[in-house]
Amino acid sequence: MKKRIAIFASGSGSNAQKIMEHFKYSDDAEVALVLSNNPEAYVLQRADNFEIPSHVFDRHDFYQTDEIVSLLKRLEIDLVVLAGFLWLVPQNLLNAFPNKIINIHPSLLPKHGGKGMYGDRVHKAVLAAGDEEHGITIHFVNENFDDGEIIYQGRFRVEKGDTLEILKFNGQQLEHLHYPKVLEGLIKKYN
Numbered sequence: 001m002k003k004r005i006a007i008f009a010s011g012s013g014s015n016a017q018k019i020m021e022h023f024k025y026s027d028d029a030e031v032a033l034v035l036s037n038n039p040e041a042y043v044l045q046r047a048d049n050f051e052i053p054s055h056v057f058d059r060h061d062f063y064q065t066d067e068i069v070s071l072l073k074r075l076e077i078d079l080v081v082l083a084g085f086l087w088l089v090p091q092n093l094l095n096a097f098p099n100k101i102i103n104i105h106p107s108l109l110p111k112h113g114g115k116g117m118y119g120d121r122v123h124k125a126v127l128a129a130g131d132e133e134h135g136i137t138i139h140f141v142n143e144n145f146d147d148g149e150i151i152y153q154g155r156f157r158v159e160k161g162d163t164l165e166i167l168k169f170n171g172q173q174l175e176h177l178h179y180p181k182v183l184e185g186l187i188k189k190y191n
């Protein structure tokens with residue numbers, strides 16, 4: 001049986017796109033659902049392009065009800081993947097998928113993580129700190145932002161004169177390359 005992945009994303013969804021591409025012809029897993037808290041998120045269009053169903057929810061649904069957990073269970077989801085999802089995952093969802101919720105963060109955690117550290121803010125903080133290296137982290141999700149056990153880190157050197165755009169680009173390249181592969185590795189272990 002193929003494992004079934006649900007992707008949560010709040011924005012563009014370029015990582016979601018790479019994951020959908022990667023598993024499109026996989027024998028091990030498929031992306032069964034894309035969820036977003038943002039009805040305008042471009043990731044919803046991307047899901048449509050892959051003919052993958054999507055679901056939009058609001059703060060009330062997510063934090064005050066079991067609607068999302070019920071939906072994921074009904075669709076027999078095995079793995080929950082956060083790809084640019086900005087809300088903290090509530091306890092009912094953590095309990096329903098122990099060690100089965102994965103996130104990607106655009107820095108070498110524990111550096112530059114936590115509430116409010118997302119997007120350009122992360123790369124600005126790296127430049128402001130004068131870090132000599134930067135990278136990405138793929139980790140299990142717990143009740144705090146950017147805090148669970150680390151599964152994979154990819155790193156690159158920050159060169160003199162690097163701009164925010166360069167850091168962002170380098171990080172994205174690493175994310176797009178590694179996130180699908182790391183997920184596949186996890187899924188193979190579950191089989």
Ligand code: GRF
Nearest residue numbers: 012013014015084104105106
């Ligand atoms: C990525 O940088 C990821 O690390 C972070 O949010 C960003 C999402 O980008 N969690 P995209 O929507 O996948 O393009």
